[in-house]
Each structure stands twice: as structure tokens, then as C-alpha cells.
Amino acid sequence: MSAAHPIPSVVAVEVAEFSPRVAPELVVRGAAGVHDRSPFALVRVQCSDGAVGHGEVSSTPIWSGEDGASAAHFVRTVLREALVGQPLAPVAALSARMDRALGANPFTKAGVNAALWDALGRSSGLPVAVLLGGPFRTEVPVKLSLSGGGEALEANHAAAVARGFRAFKLKVGLDPDEDAARFALARKLAGRDAFLGMDANCGWSRADAARAIALTAADRPAFVEQPVAADDLDGLRELRGRGVPLLVDESVYSVGDLARVVRADAADAVSVYVGKSGGLERAVAQGRLAAAFGLQTIIGSNMEADLGAAAQLHVACALEGLSETIPSDIAGPMYYAERVARVPLDIDGRRARLPDGPGLGVEPPAELDGSFA
Numbered sequence: 372m373s374a375a376h377p378i379p380s381v382v383a384v385e386v387a388e389f390s391p392r393v394a395p396e397l398v399v400r401g402a403a404g405v406h407d408r409s410p411f412a413l414v415r416v417q418c419s420d421g422a423v424g425h426g427e428v429s430s431t432p433i434w435s436g437e438d439g440a441s442a443a444h445f446v447r448t449v450l451r452e453a454l455v456g457q458p459l460a461p462v463a464a465l466s467a468r469m470d471r472a473l474g475a476n477p478f479t480k481a482g483v484n485a486a487l488w489d490a491l492g493r494s495s496g497l498p499v500a501v502l503l504g505g506p507f508r509t510e511v512p513v514k515l516s517l518s519g520g521g522e523a524l525e526a527n528h529a530a531a532v533a534r535g536f537r538a539f540k541l542k543v544g545l546d547p548d549e550d551a552a553r554f555a556l557a558r559k560l561a562g563r564d565a566f567l568g569m570d571a572n573c574g575w576s577r578a579d580a581a582r583a584i585a586l587t588a589a590d591r592p593a594f595v596e597q598p599v600a601a602d603d604l605d606g607l608r609e610l611r612g613r614g615v616p617l618l619v620d621e622s623v624y625s626v627g628d629l630a631r632v633v634r635a636d637a638a639d640a641v642s643v644y645v646g647k648s649g650g651l652e653r654a655v656a657q658g659r660l661a662a663a664f665g666l667q668t669i670i671g672s673n674m675e676a677d678l679g680a681a682a683q684l685h686v687a688c689a690l691e692g693l694s695e696t697i698p699s700d701i702a703g704p705m706y707y708a709e710r711v712a713r714v715p716l717d718i719d720g721r722r723a724r725l726p727d728g729p730g731l732g733v734e735p736p737a738e739l740d741g742s743f744a
């Protein structure tokens with residue numbers, strides 16, 4: 372690297388816990404529990420050239436055993452030391468350093484990684500999607516999760532429509548007969564031609580899943596997401612070819628997980644997360660691997676707020692092979708009772724739009740300014 376293009380180094384890594392509250396009418400109830408508040412954290416990285424980057428740890432204890440408190444603990448006691456003094460690029464080398472210093476904790480590492488990418492973008496004046504090899508698009512169609520049944524589902528759907536959503540997935544994975552009845556109601560509410568999939572979050576047995584797929588066939592689910600356990604790749608393969616595309620989510624955290632799904636011929640599509648993969652460049656690597664083997668890719672969600680959703684969107688825009696038929700789940704900010712980001716992401720319920728500015732292009736909540744430590 373010539374002296375004319377010095378790479379700044381990391382001088383500080385700080386973290387603040389951040390717990391946005393979900394709007395009561397949009398609380399998600401699935402086979403993996405109730406999501407009514409998000410135990411997240413925000414990470415702030417400062418660099419030697421003055422650039423400052425932010426990233427969101429979009430953690431949920433039931434997914435990976437992480438929350439905002441565990442993220443704050445590990446950033447302050449382990450990850451900070453692994454990063455301070457290191458050159459900001461290549462970011463993938465910093466991801467490797469985090470892996471050598473701390474096992475697991477992918478959502479925590481992903482939040483730090485997003486802050487590093489944001490800082491690199493601000494330092495270079497470029498959007499993160501460009502640094503990741505894009506952008507192949509500047510808008511991404513999105514959908515929202517619906518849950519519950521009867522009047523609760525009707526109210527949930529009405530609240531989603533009021534926020535501009537027209538594409539949905541229903542949380543299923545409980546009793547297959549009840550799930551099919553709720554799916555029929557969701558189809559009636561959404562409309563005959565609306566995009567509507569279903570997500571079982573590992574909740575069905577193979578027999579339950581086969582029954583639910585048969586019972587919902589007349590209501591034409593656009594996809595079935597993670598019908599059986601994450602490691603039941605044989606079960607997933609058995610459930611393919613029944614008229615509904617099979618999408619894996621919990622089965623794939625790492626590139627290695629995705630390679631196993633590909634080898635087992637276990638899916639038609641994969642839901643790639645920034646959080647599960649542990650970093651933006653790793654999410655992009657998963658999307659490229661999926662495309663190389665003919666799987667569709669969508670960007671999946673743990674109900675990210677604005678900074679987390681921005682990281683998802685930059686990845687989505689860097690993926691040439693992003694699915695053109697299944698909307699992504701980059702709608703997290705719309706679930707919250709309040710949007711507190713100083714500069715929020717541009718989402719209208721139908722699509723999320725890539726910001727023009729450098730880095731991730733959104734700014735963290737002003738109320739957290741004094742909380743980073």
C-alpha cells in the first residue's frame with residue numbers, strides 16, 4: 372500500500388446496550404417464542420483518521436445465546452483488545468482476529484464488523500455496498516411477519532397494511548391443522564394474489580410438516596421456511612418437491628453450514644443474515660455460494676432496528692443473485708413503537724432504499740450518545 376493511500380487504524384471500540392420496544396400490534400409470536408422487545412447493543416468504532424463507524428448487535432438469546440449485555444461484556448473484555456491498533460482494512464482480517472479471540476457469538480461479532488465497515492466507508496467516502504462489490508440495485512422489496520390467529524391475526528394484518536406492507540410471511544410451526552387454518556385466514560386477509568409465505572422456525576416434525584404443506588396447498592404459500600429442525604437436512608430434502616419452495620434459515624449460520632445444505636440438496640433458497648454469519652463480507656460470501664449452486668438468496672431478519680437493517684440492505688445490494696421472487700426481511704425498523712435513529716433508513720413497507728451517503732448511511736440514536744463505553 373503506497374503512502375498516498377494510508378489505511379487508518381482502529382483506535383477505540385465501544386458499546387452501548389439498546390433495547391427498542393416492538394409496537395404491541397406487531398409483536399411476533401412464532402414457534403421460537405414471543406418477540407416484543409429487542410435486547411440489542413450498538414457498537415462505535417473510532418479510527419486514526421477521525422472516521423467513526425456504528426453497527427448494531429441484533430441479538431436474541433433464543434437464537435444464539437447472546438443479548439445486549441453479553442455483547443457489551445465481550446466487546447469490552449475481549450474484542451476491543453483484539454482490534455485496537457489494527458489496520459481497518461481488510462475488514463475480513465479483523466473478523467478472523469475476532470474469531471481467534473472469542474468463540475461463537477456471531478451476532479456480537481457481526482455488530483462490531485458492521486461498525487468496522489461503516490468506519491471504512493466513512494473514511495473512504497464510499498457506501499458499504501460498493502466496498503462489498505456492489506451495488507447491483509438500490510432498492511430491495513421487503514415483507515413483514517404476521518403471527519397469531521383469529522382476531523389477533525386480523526389486527527396484526529391491519530396494522531401491517533397501515534404501515535404500507537403488502538407482502539408477508541405467517542409464523543407457523545405449532546399444530547399443523549391449526550397452522551393450516553390460520554394460513555387460510557392469512558391468505559383471505561392478504562388477498563388471492565398477495566405474496567404470502569410461511570415460517571415454521573423448526574417447529575414441526577417431518578410428519579407435521581408434510582401434513583401442513585398438504586393442507587395449505589390450496590392457499591398457495593409462496594414458500595415454506597425452516598419446516599423441521601436445523602440439523603435435519605435429510606428431512607428438509609424429503610420435504611422438497613411438494614409444490615412449495617423450501618427455504619432454510621436456522622440450518623445456515625456459516626458458509627460451512629450452507630455448503631452442507633448444498634451437498635445434501637436440502638433447500639431451494641436460503642435466508643442469509645448479517646448476524647448469523649458474523650459479518651457483512653461473510654453474508655455476501657454465503658449469497659455468492661448459494662447463487663453458484665442455484666439456490667435463491669434472501670436477506671433474513673432478527674427484527675433489526677435502523678443500523679442493523681442498513682447493514683442488511685448494503686449486503687442485499689452487493690449480491691448479484693438476490694432472489695427476484697421472494698422479498699427479503701429488511702423491515703425490522705417498522706416493527707418498533709418508535710424509530711429513534713438520528714438518520715433512519717428509508718423503508719416504506721414495500722421496499723428499503725439504499726442511502727446515498729458513505730458507510731452504512733444511517734446515524735445512531737442521539738439518546739445513546741453518552742452511553743458508549
Ligand SMILES: [Mg+2]
Pocket residue numbers: 570572596597620621642671
Ligand atoms: Mg426464519
